[in-house]
Every structure is written in structure tokens, then in C-alpha cells.
Amino acid sequence: MTKMLRYSGQFCHRSADLNDLDRRMIAPAFVEEALDSLRRLGRPVGPALQRAGLPSAVTQPVSAESYGALWLAIAAELDDEFFGMGGRPMRSGSFTLLCHCVLHAETLGQALRRALRFMDVVLDDPRGALVVRDGLALIELSDSGPARSAFAYRTYWIILHGIACWLVGRRLPIRLVDFRCAEPEQGADYRLFFGAPVRFSQTCSRLGFDRALLDLPISRSEDALKQFLQAAPANILVRYRYDAGTAAVVRRKLGQMPPTVWPNFATLAGDMRSSPSTLRHRLHAEGQSYAAIKDDIRRDLAMSKLADTSAAIADIAAQLGYSEPSAFYRAFRKWTSRTPDAFRREQIAIAPHG
Numbered sequence: 001m002t003k004m005l006r007y008s009g010q011f012c013h014r015s016a017d018l019n020d021l022d023r024r025m026i027a028p029a030f031v032e033e034a035l036d037s038l039r040r041l042g043r044p045v046g047p048a049l050q051r052a053g054l055p056s057a058v059t060q061p062v063s064a065e066s067y068g069a070l071w072l073a074i075a076a077e078l079d080d081e082f083f084g085m086g087g088r089p090m091r092s093g094s095f096t097l098l099c100h101c102v103l104h105a106e107t108l109g110q111a112l113r114r115a116l117r118f119m120d121v122v123l124d125d126p127r128g129a130l131v132v133r134d135g136l137a138l139i140e141l142s143d144s145g146p147a148r149s150a151f152a153y154r155t156y157w158i159i160l161h162g163i164a165c166w167l168v169g170r171r172l173p174i175r176l177v178d179f180r181c182a183e184p185e186q187g188a189d190y191r192l193f194f195g196a197p198v199r200f201s202q203t204c205s206r207l208g209f210d211r212a213l214l215d216l217p218i219s220r221s222e223d224a225l226k227q228f229l230q231a232a233p234a235n236i237l238v239r240y241r242y243d244a245g246t247a248a249v250v251r252r253k254l255g256q257m258p259p260t261v262w263p264n265f266a267t268l269a270g271d272m273r274s275s276p277s278t279l280r281h282r283l284h285a286e287g288q289s290y291a292a293i294k295d296d297i298r299r300d301l302a303m304s305k306l307a308d309t310s311a312a313i314a315d316i317a318a319q320l321g322y323s324e325p326s327a328f329y330r331a332f333r334k335w336t337s338r339t340p341d342a343f344r345r346e347q348i349a350i351a352p353h354g
Contacts, residue, residue, distance in 0.1 A: 027062035027193070031187035032058070033151040034070055037083035048073040080081055085152040087125030087144070094122050096229060103225055108168050109214030112139070115160055126156065126205070134177060136208040147181040150190055153205045161194035161207070164266060166228055168216040170247070172209050178202040182272075188346040192303075197337045210292070213282065247284040250293050259298060265290050299335045302328070305341055307347040313340045 029056070030175040035045045049056060052070035075092060082090035103120050105111035109130070116128040116139070126148065139160060141153060145194045157177075165171050171317045176194040183200035184190070184274055191198045249272065263271065268290065268323075269279040283289055298320050317328035332340050 016338070024171055026064055026067040027061055027186065027189040028058045029189050030193075031062060031067065031070065032278045033149070034067075034074060034083060037052050037074055037078065037080075037085070038153075040084065041078075043077065048077060049328065053187075063112065064157045082123060083152075083155060085148060085155065086123035088123055090122050091113075095159065096113055098122075098159075099225055102163060103169065103218075103222070105218050106217060107214065108164060108216045109137070111167055111213075112137075112160065112164060112217055113215070115163060119156070119160075126152075128156070128160075131206075132211050132214070135211050137211045137214050138206045138208045141180075141205040147179075147205075147295070150179050150184050150187075153179055153181075153188065157207045167220060168213075172213055173292065174207060176206070176208040178207040180208045181226070181266070191336055191338065191343075191346075197333075197335060198336055246279070247288040247293060250290065251285070251297065254297055256296065256320065259294070259301070260319070261293065262321065295331075298331070300310075302332060302340070303343070313344075316340070 003342050007274045037050070037211060038045050038048060046056060048070060049058075051073040052066055054062060054066055054070060071197075074083060078084050078089070079092055080086075080089035081092060081095055090305040097227055098118050102111040102114050105114055111186060112130050116130060120127050125145075126143045129140050129142070131138045139157065139340070141156060154191075161172065161174075174194055177190075177194045177198045179198070180202055181200060187198075187200065214261060250268070253268070254272070266276050269276040272279060274282075280290075283293075301320060302316065305319070306313075311317075312320075313328070314325045317325045320328060331342070332338070336343055338346070
């Protein structure tokens with residue numbers, strides 16, 4: 001497996017005030033699911049844990065680097081970069097070939113279609129398709145038999161999403177995640193991991209993002225790919241940060257003030273010495289909008305405040321700029337498929353107890 005997968009990371013987009021260590025932590029349940037790929041074949045898990053520098057019993061979150069090292073160790077043991085969960089093994093080196101396959105695509109949409117064809121050939125099952133519907137681009141997975149585990153679908157999307165983010169040089173916000181399988185015991189970890197509405201027991205496994213992102217151009221060189229595979233910066237897979245472009249500037253400006261005093265679009269454009277039409281065009285070219293950026297920041301702040309403070313939900317709603325708590329409840333349900341109360345209870349339940 002390529003060095004990139006040392007940093008098997010999270011899609012979860014958490015609050016900007018969390019430090020990098022917080023962003024890089026992987027729930028112990030995901031470690032156990034990775035180890036299950038060895039247990040299913042009757043192989044010991046100790047050597048893989050040792051190679052990854054992990055204890056024999058993982059009870060606390062681990063770093064993305066440690067989790068990625070475990071992924072590498074398991075892939076080497078099985079000669080399968082997909083944890084033995086596909087119709088055929090994803091032999092070592094497949095990920096590198098996949099990157100070369102998509103490198104010279106002109107747009108993200110073209111790259112994803114190539115990537116899905118490649119994965120179909122390599123894995124055979126599940127099979128993926130890119131479907132555009134209702135303003136969303138959906139990566140839909142179909143199985144020839146019973147539903148796979150949530151961990152299998154998650155692994156598939158980590159690979160595709162990680163490559164896609166690197167190809168366009170930015171994080172691709174996820175709008176929905178559906179699993180064909182039933183909700184596992186660690187369903188709360190999956191919701192935190194993706195930072196998007198997650199549903200289980202659906203008719204099809206799918207991951208969706210804004211359709212406009214398919215038109216983003218790709219301009220990556222062979223040298224850039226070599227660096228990508230050699231260094232694989234963790235922020236690509238942990239959470240590819242908006243560190244360049246117009247959207248990054250907007251995010252930084254909004255991050256410097258509370259949501260209650262965010263400017264309207266015309267005022268923001270003036271502050272950026274741009275006309276509203278020009279600023280709107282530049283954001284659209286990056287697959288973004290002012291409303292979507294504000295929505296992302298509010299979601300991050302909401303999750304952070306609910307998890308890390310005991311503030312009343314009505315107070316959090318007011319701090320985020322909602323005139324009524326009911327509006328905040330509707331927005332939070334859209335983001336996580338949970339009420340704020342249910343989300344907070346889940347965080348309390350999974351928090352480590354000293």
C-alpha cells in the first residue's frame with residue numbers, strides 16, 4: 001500500500017478552534033474493525049498492533065498516523081489494501097495505480113468516473129457509480145449479495161474522497177451518507193467521522209456532495225503525485241483544510257467574528273474589495289457559496305459547543321445566530337440526522353471516563 005494510507009483519516013469537519021491533534025484522532029472502534037479483518041481469517045492481531053506502535057488493547061482514540069500504520073501492516077499481511085472486504089483482494093500497489101489512473105483527468109467528475117471503473121475492476125464487488133440527482137453528486141455502491149459492514153463502505157469512501165480532495169486541492173464537503181447495512185453499535189462514531197447526515201438501513205449505500213464540485217478542474221503533475229504518495233500530508237485525509245482560494249479567505253474572515261455579526265454578502269464583498277457578482281462567481285468556481293460556507297462553520301461550532309460545553313441548547317442556538325431554537329434544531333437534524341439533545345447524549349456516552 002502506498003505511504004498515503006499511513007494517514008488514513010477522517011472526513012469529520014470539526015470546529016476550527018480544535019487543535020490539529022484533536023482532528024487527527026481515530027475512535028478505538030475503528031481500530032477494532034480493522035483488526036477484525038485479521039481475526040476473520042484466524043490470524044493474530046498482535047504483530048500488526050506492534051508494527052503500528054499500538055498497545056495490545058486499544059481503548060482510547062489513536063492518532064491518524066498510528067491508524068494508518070495499522071492499515072499498512074494489515075494490508076501487508078493480507079496483500080489486500082481493502083481489508084479483505086471486497087469481492088477480490090485489492091492487491092498491494094493498487095492504490096498507487098489508481099492515483100496514476102486519475103491524475104490526468106480534466107475535471108473531478110471525469111476523475112471520479114475513472115476511479116470508480118478502476119475500483120470495479122480491482123474489487124469486482126461492491127461496484128460503484130456516479131449519479132447526479134437533485135443538485136447532488138452521489139457515489140452509489142451496489143453489492144451482489146447481502147449488505148457489507150459500515151466499515152467496508154467507509155473504507156471505500158475514504159480512498160475516493162482522499163484522492164478527490166488532493167486532485168482539486170481542497171476539502172469536498174459531504175452532504176449525506178447512507179449505509180445499506182443496519183446501524184452498528186458504534187453508529188455515533190460514524191456520525192462524528194463524516195460530519196454529515198448519516199443514515200443506516202437504506203436501500204443503497206451512497207455518499208453525496210454538491211454537484212457543482214464535479215466541474216472543478218484538475219491540474220496535478222507527475223512530480224506532485226510522487227510527492228503526494230511519498231509524503232501524504234495528514235490534513236488531506238484527516239480533513240483537507242481550506243488553505244487557499246477565495247473560500248479560504250471568506251472562512252478566515254467569518255472565523256474571526258461570532259456568527260451573530262456576520263456581514264451580509266454585499267458587505268462581505270465590499271470588505272474584500274470585490275463586487276458581489278465577482279465574489280459569487282469566484283466562489284462558484286471553487287464549488288462553494290456564501291450560504292454553504294456559513295452552514296459548514298455553524299455545523300462545526302454547534303458540534304463543538306454541544307460536545308465540549310454544558311451551555312443550554314437555546315443559548316447555543318442564539319450564539320450561532322439563529323433567531324429561534326426551532327431553526328437550530330432543523331439545521332442540526334439536517335447535518336447529523338440527530339437532535340442537538342441526542343447528539344450531546346451520544347458525546348457524553350462515548351467520552352472517556354477518568
